[in-house]
Every structure is written in C-alpha cells, then in structure tokens.
Amino acid sequence: MRNADLEEIRDLPLFRDMDGDHFGNLMRGAYHQNFPPQVTLIEEGRPADFLHIVTEGAVELYAGWNGRETTMAVVRPVATFILAACINDAPYLMSARTMMPSRIAMIAGSDLRATFARDAAFAQAIVRELAGCYRSVVRHAKDLKLRASRERLAAYLLRHARGSGAFDLPVEKRTLASYLGMTPENLSRALKSLGPDGVSVDGMRVTITDAAALVAVACPTPLIDGGDGCGDLSYTGSSSNC
Amino acid sequence: MRNADLEEIRDLPLFRDMDGDHFGNLMRGAYHQNFPPQVTLIEEGRPADFLHIVTEGAVELYAGWNGRETTMAVVRPVATFILAACINDAPYLMSARTMMPSRIAMIAGSDLRATFARDAAFAQAIVRELAGCYRSVVRHAKDLKLRASRERLAAYLLRHARGSGAFDLPVEKRTLASYLGMTPENLSRALKSLGPDGVSVDGMRVTITDAAALVAVACPTPLIDGGDGCGDLSYTGSSSNC
DNA sequence: CGCCAAATTGAGTCCGATCAACGACAGTGG
DNA sequence: CCACTGTCGTTGATCGGACTCAATTTGGCG
Numbered sequence: 001m002r003n004a005d006l007e008e009i010r011d012l013p014l015f016r017d018m019d020g021d022h023f024g025n026l027m028r029g030a031y032h033q034n035f036p037p038q039v040t041l042i043e044e045g046r047p048a049d050f051l052h053i054v055t056e057g058a059v060e061l062y063a064g065w066n067g068r069e070t071t072m073a074v075v076r077p078v079a080t081f082i083l084a085a086c087i088n089d090a091p092y093l094m095s096a097r098t099m100m101p102s103r104i105a106m107i108a109g110s111d112l113r114a115t116f117a118r119d120a121a122f123a124q125a126i127v128r129e130l131a132g133c134y135r136s137v138v139r140h141a142k143d144l145k146l147r148a149s150r151e152r153l154a155a156y157l158l159r160h161a162r163g164s165g166a167f168d169l170p171v172e173k174r175t176l177a178s179y180l181g182m183t184p185e186n187l188s189r190a191l192k193s194l195g196p197d198g199v200s201v202d203g204m205r206v207t208i209t210d211a212a213a214l215v216a217v218a219c220p221t222p223l224i225d226g227g228d229g230c231g232d233l234s235y236t237g238s239s240s241n242c
Numbered sequence: 243m244r245n246a247d248l249e250e251i252r253d254l255p256l257f258r259d260m261d262g263d264h265f266g267n268l269m270r271g272a273y274h275q276n277f278p279p280q281v282t283l284i285e286e287g288r289p290a291d292f293l294h295i296v297t298e299g300a301v302e303l304y305a306g307w308n309g310r311e312t313t314m315a316v317v318r319p320v321a322t323f324i325l326a327a328c329i330n331d332a333p334y335l336m337s338a339r340t341m342m343p344s345r346i347a348m349i350a351g352s353d354l355r356a357t358f359a360r361d362a363a364f365a366q367a368i369v370r371e372l373a374g375c376y377r378s379v380v381r382h383a384k385d386l387k388l389r390a391s392r393e394r395l396a397a398y399l400l401r402h403a404r405g406s407g408a409f410d411l412p413v414e415k416r417t418l419a420s421y422l423g424m425t426p427e428n429l430s431r432a433l434k435s436l437g438p439d440g441v442s443v444d445g446m447r448v449t450i451t452d453a454a455a456l457v458a459v460a461c462p463t464p465l466i467d468g469g470d471g472c473g474d475l476s477y478t479g480s481s482s483n484c
Numbered sequence: 485c486g487c488c489a490a491a492t493t494g495a496g497t498c499c500g501a502t503c504a505a506c507g508a509c510a511g512t513g514g
Numbered sequence: 515c516c517a518c519t520g521t522c523g524t525t526g527a528t529c530g531g532a533c534t535c536a537a538t539t540t541g542g543c544g
Contacts, residue, residue: 065388066461084373093380123365130372131326137379138335144386146307181387219308
C-alpha cells in the first residue's frame with residue numbers, strides 16, 4: 001500500500017489514536033485495490049469479511065427486497081463503511097457498489113475484532129464511530145417517517161447548499177430519488193414544484209433563489225438534518241458510514 | 243439501589259464483563275426510580291445527561307417534527323436506551339416516555355464516558371451494543387423504504403408470532419400504527435384486509451390461521467426482520483424466500 | 485353506570501406510484 | 515461526420531394506496 005494512502009487512513013478518526021504497531025499489523029493484512037464503476041463490492045446477506053475504506057471515487061450502499069431496491073447512503077473518500085457488521089461478525093445488511101472508478105482498502109474483520117479487543121484507544125474510536133453512524137440512521141428514519149417527500153427534498157437541498165446559494169447535485173437524480181424514498185418521476189415533479197419556494201434547477205445545477213421560502217417548507221432541524229456532517233447522502237468525510 | 247436490581251443490571255451484556263469496581267463506581271452515582279405511566283423521561287434536543295435502563299415496565303422512544311410525531315421503538319426490561327447520545331455527549335435524537343408504571347435506572351453520562359475510557363471490556367461491550375442498535379435501525383429504515391404498509395404489518399405479525407399461532411399485541415394499536423409508519427385508521431383496515439391471508443384479530447389478540455399465506459405477503463428475511471433483537475421487539479428470524 | 489380514550493367504519497380527497505411517450509445526451513461504430 | 519443505441523430525465527395521464535375528516539362503536543376504568 002502506498003505511503004500516502006496509509007497516512008490518509010491513519011488520519012481517520014477511527015485509526016488516529018490507536019497504537020502504531022496495531023495499526024501496522026492491521027494494514028499489513030489489508031488489501032488496497034482499484035475497481036471500475038458499477039462493480040458490486042458487497043452483497044447483503046454475505047458474512048462480513050472485511051471492513052471497507054473508500055480512498056478514491058464513490059460507493060453506493062443500497063438494499064433490496066423482493067425485487068425492489070433502495071439507496072441507503074453514498075460513501076465518499078476518505079471514509080469507512082459496514083463497520084457494524086464486521087464488529088458483530090454478522091451478515092451485511094446492505095450491498096455496496098462503486099459509482100465511479102474507485103480505490104478501496106479492505107481490512108480483515110477478524111484482524112479488526114482482534115485488534116479492538118487489545119487496543120483500548122481503538123475500541124473507543126470505534127465506539128464513537130458507531131455512535132455517529134447510529135445517530136445518522138436514526139435521522140434518516142425520522143426524515144422518512146416525519147416529513148413528506150417534498151419536505152424531505154427541500155431539507156436535502158438546504159443541507160447541501162451550505163451558505164452558498166448554488167451547487168451541483170452530487171449524485172444522479174435517480175439515486176437521489178431512491179435515497180429520499182421516492183420515484184425519479186416524482187423527484188422531477190417535486191423539484192419543479194419547489195420553484196415558487198426558491199429553488200431553480202438546470203440539469204445537475206441547483207440554485208437556491210429564496211432561502212427563507214425554502215426553509216419555510218423544510219423546517220430544518222439539527223435533530224433530523226444533523227450538524228455533525230455524518231451520514232447524509234454523499235458528504236465528503238473524514239468520518240464514516242457503515 | 244436494591245441488590246436484585248443491581249444483579250439484573252449487572253447481568254446485561256453491556257455490564258456483564260466489566261471490572262467489578264468500575265461497575266460499583268458507576269452504580270454508586272446512579273439513580274433508580276419509579277415512574278407513573280405517560281411520564282416524559284427524555285425530550286429530544288436536550289443534552290444527553292444519563293444513560294437509561296428500563297428494569298420494569300415499558301418505555302416508548304418517539305420523535306417529533308413540525309407538530310407530527312412518530313414512534314421509533316419500544317424498550318422493555320431489561321434494556322438500555324439512548325446509549326449513543328451519551329457516548330457522543332450529544333443531544334438526544336429521540337424523546338422517551340413511560341407507557342406504564344416503570345422503574346428506570348439512570349447512569350450519569352460523564353461517569354459512563356470516564357469508565358469506558360478506562361475499562362476495555364466495557365468498551366467492547368458498548369461497541370457490540372451500539373453495533374446491534376445500529377443494525378436494528380438500518381432494518382427499520384429498510385422496512386420503511388422497501389415494503390408497503392400492508393407488507394410491513396404482515397412481517398411485524400410474523401416476527402411476533404414466534405411459532406405459536408396466537409399472541410397479544412404488545413402495544414396499543416395506535417402506537418403500533420405509528421411504529422409501522424401508518425395511521426391508526428389504516429392499521430385497522432390493513433389488519434382486516436389480511437384476513438384472507440391468514441390473520442384473525444380479536445381486540446389485542448392476534449391469531450395466525452395460515453402462516454404460509456402470511457409469509458407469502460410479508461416475504462420475511464433476516465436482513466430486515468431478524469436477528470439481534472434491539473429496538474423492535476425481537477424475533478429469531480428464519481425462513482425466507484424472495 | 486357513565487366517562488373518556490381507543491378502535492372501527494365510511495366517504496371523500498390527495499399524494500405518490502405506475503405506465504407510457506418523448507426529448508436530451510453520451511458513447512459507439514460505421 | 516453522422517446514424518444508432520441505451521440511459522437518464524422529463525412530462526402527461528391514470529390508478530391506487532394512504533391520509534383526512536367525521537361518525538359510531540367498543541372497551542377500560544373510576
């Protein structure tokens with residue numbers, strides 16, 4: 001593994017404070033590979049063999065049932081995913097596929113469990129990581145249960161506007177629709193219907209023309225939309241997902 | 243705190259393996275109180291001061307937004323809740339209220355954080371607990387996004403049937419409806435509509451008259467319905483097609 | 485018995501899904 | 515350079531599921 005990659009991973013909150021030797025051991029048994037787009041890295045139901053870390057590209061976490069499929073999250077560099085399954089040595093609950101050419105590091109789950117049993121600082125980092133992941137999924141569930149689809153969309157746009165009034169959608173609209181729990185057709189209509197509420201769209205480009213009006217629709221709150229920047233669809237993170 | 247209570251708490255996976263002195267210290271600073279029904283124990287948004295443990299009764303975890311409200315989980319003895327917020331020293335994402343006369347132990351969050359930094363076995367237990375909670379919320383989210391309301395209800399009934407064909411609903415129907423993401427009216431209609439699919443209802447009493455038919459509706463899978471029983475009211479999942 | 489909350493039932497409406505058609509665009513190969 | 519092709523996004527029309535509102539009925543409890 002390249003030194004730059006190692007340092008990047010070492011800088012993650014998850015690994016920052018752990019013992020150097022332990023980190024070295026973990027990484028010695030790790031893989032780091034390039035993948036083309038649209039490659040399935042993980043299939044839900046399979047035993048959790050490896051903790052994954054995205055160092056380049058983007059990975060979609062999704063789940064299926066009975067022929068249906070839904071996007072649960074998008075993970076961008078540098079962040080980990082499916083930590084919980086590895087820790088519990090349980091089957092993955094989500095599948096993962098690359099969305100673009102990506103570089104993925106993989107750490108054996110057994111090494112992970114052995115190390116976190118020996119390294120207190122690492123165990124603490126894992127606790128914090130998991131607690132963050134847990135809270136982000138709770139937010140997602142609240143978003144789904146408490147808001148209507150138009151409101152979810154408005155809140156999503158505000159989360160990604162971050163001060164500046166214009167930005168590019170970080171993912172395809174069909175993926176965004178799935179993440180927000182609606183159909184692509186409905187997302188299209190919902191975007192248009194937000195015109196009077198201060199949203200203008202041109203392709204992937206979104207411009208917030210009236211933030212106050214949009215806020216009135218979305219009623220954003222840190223208890224759903226978060227402040228710690230973890231867990232939303234596509235954030236660039238030194239944190240993780242899983 | 244009574245000795246019987248202490249032992250019960252000590253027997254929880256979360257505390258079982260930790261150092262005896264550390265456990266003693268934690269409990270010395272803890273409260274244990276009785277509450278009448280319908281008492282609000284926690285309000286979302288407040289700073290997370292205490293880890294809570296239900297030793298008797300039942301507690302509803304719920305969340306609100308913009309005048310709406312939804313049930314996220316029901317916690318029954320003996321189990322903890324809002325661990326994640328305490329660990330992260332972050333605001334609660336959910337509110338909690340007693341559903342019946344209940345007995346609740348409370349451990350100061352600061353003690354908790356101090357102890358898990360010193361006690362490796364405790365840290366490991368917390369990791370497993372959190373990983374389990376995380377996975378249960380992921381399942382809840384998958385349930386909401388992938389299944390229609392009728393299917394969610396069918397799956398819920400199967401989860402709680404546990405072999406025997408008859409059981410009592412563990413919560414009020416309005417609460418169940420909220421947990422499943424529907425209105426009480428719709429739950430009523432959905433229950434009736436499951437008659438031809440092998441469900442008969444009399445008050446709180448549910449009888450599965452044709453498990454195969456109900457399975458055909460719910461398509462249960464451990465990846466949504468099964469497993470490590472935190473959050474929902476657990477179920478040891480098995481059979482699945484689809 | 486009487487009170488209140490929960491549950492059911494019915495009727496009407498709306499949101500969101502489905503189905504189908506079309507335009508925009510990128511990549512491919514002739 | 516340009517048809518060919520597949521995917522994505524949009525739009526329209528229609529359908530169905532779920533919500534709302536309102537009226538009873540049921541059941542629990544003082």
